[in-house]
């Protein structure tokens with residue numbers, strides 16, 4: 514039975530690209546549900562991660578970084594970020610502690626102004642700032658900003674500094690309500706999505722320049738096999754041009770092997786079972802601008 518004082522709700526994590534939204538999602542949930550990379554525009558769609566506490570359930574919604582890219586994929590990413598803000602109980606704006614106080618993002622803050630729910634300003638990556646007193650002008654700038662924050666809180670998603678405090682604040686702001694999801698749910702994305710994202714993360718880490726942006730990953734098959742017990746996964750990496758396919762495959766298939774080996778290691782840890790991962794590269798010309806391909810690769814607005 515759920516106690517009558519149980520709290521639950523949705524919390525959006527929004528902000529510019531590369532500020533650490535997905536790292537924070539993973540930190541707050543306590544499991545890796547979203548991929549992370551040192552490059553901007555890693556996250557392409559809305560990603561949920563569910564935190565279960567004894568008296569609360571928090572559904573975090575990670576979003577693509579807010580940016581100006583006007584190709585069809587960019588527009589879908591922007592829309593996903595916007596939609597994620599609808600009907601949430603709390604908004605967390607993620608900003609960077611290394612940002613300049615005279616350069617705070619007025620345009621973004623302006624967009625958050627109409628929200629009637631609590632908006633927390635999370636000043637992330639404080640581990641990069643020392644001494645901590647150097648943060649004060651930036652915090653003051655957010656205090657003076659046109660968006661009224663319920664709280665401005667310096668955090669580090671990497672070290673976990675102040676993240677428990679942030680969780681506490683969020684729980685305080687949530688309404689009393691029964692949980693949305695069963696207690697063992699980590700996310701509402703299907704396993705195939707998680708697998709595709711893991712492969713995409715390795716591409717972000719192993720390739721350069723435009724390559725990671727030109728890739729989409731689609732899982733064609735995911736089956737549990739007995740004798741020997743394993744998870745058999747077959748997936749395709751779609752690129753936009755033949756030259757990119759060559760890079761993804763690499764000399765003697767070396768790059769594809771490295772991507773596969775790194776992804777398999779993560780997936781085995783996550784699923785706790787031996788994983789066979791078969792990867793292939795395919796060309797799908799200009800898929801980022803092709804509505805049909807975008808739909809096929811799962812860029813649907815689910816909510």
Ligand SMILES: Nc1nc2c(ncn2[C@@H]2O[C@H](COP(=O)(O)OP(=O)(O)OP(=O)(O)O)[C@@H](O)[C@H]2O)c(=O)[nH]1
Nearest residue numbers: 530531532533534535536551554555556578670671
């Ligand atoms: N030093 C430090 N680095 C961080 C922290 N949080 C995130 N990062 C790094 O910042 C980079 C971007 O992190 P992500 O979590 O992918 O950022 P994001 O906001 O989700 O980025 P997009 O999905 O591209 O919008 C990665 O290299 C992270 O390791 C932090 O608290 N401290």
Ligand SMILES: [Mg+2]
Nearest residue numbers: 534535555556
């Ligand atoms: Mg992200």
